């Protein structure tokens with residue numbers, strides 16, 4: 371049955387339904403192959419599959435419906451899809467903005483075909499096998515760069531993957547989807563941080579987590595039908611009632627910020643991240659569940675990159 375209940379307005383509502391994509395059939399077998407696909411090391415298909423199974427299991431155990439896109443790939447796309455090892459990072463390919471599903475565009479050559487195939491599979495999941503009927507629009511964004519801040523606010527990073535030249539288009543799509551404010555951050559490319567979710571996340575309504583350098587990156591805040599204005603990173607959140615907790619990945623874990631909320635006060639992180647995150651959120655009355663997805667982290671992403679929420683209940 372087609373999925374017809376897309377609805378997401380925040381990062382921290384109860385996660386009802388999420389898309390995942392099981393690993394492709396290829397190993398990433400050498401250092402050169404790893405560079406070609408944006409991985410940080412060798413990863414075998416078998417270890418990736420085990421990790422992916424554990425992720426699905428833990429999502430299910432918290433009452434979240436995890437939909438594996440592999441079941442929706444068209445027969446014509448199956449062979450190529452099985453060669454695209456980044457397909458597990460389904461987060462980047464599309465986003466549920468309010469009740470709309472918006473399609474992204476790959477900013478990394480190795481992922482262009484994979485985005486296309488994933489969009490085809492998502493169309494089939496939405497009950498539109500041959501067309502784009504299910505899609506609100508397409509933007510030049512990879513959605514590891516986008517956060518739903520709640521209260522109809524969005525945060526987007528333009529940089530290595532999401533194209534600054536088209537940020538206006540994204541803002542227009544946000545208005546059409548019912549959002550009222552979009553804050554734009556520009557992470558300097560020299561840091562090599564491919565997506566915002568490797569440097570930032572939301573911690574419920576009271577706080578956000580951010581790498582320390584972000585305080586040097588002012589936000590351009592767009593509100594519908596008003597001229598955009600600049601706000602400092604820390605002040606933007608302070609003005610909206612949120613504390614900024616900072617971290618340096620060197621002292622913690624490279625994927626510290628790459629978690630998701632299962633419920634308002636319940637976070638899902640990788641097993642490597644979980645102890646660091648627990649220490650950090652002490653005092654915020656939050657719990658952290660850890661899942662062993664070490665092999666998938668070799669692909670250069672963690673729990674957030676591996677999941678695409680379709681429905682959150684606030």
Ligand SMILES: NC(=[NH2+])NCCC[C@H](N)C(=O)O
Pocket residue numbers: 407408409456459461462478481513514515564565567568669670671672674675
């Ligand atoms: N949302 C994310 N941080 N995704 C990480 C994607 C990693 C993937 N290897 C790439 O280079 O695209």
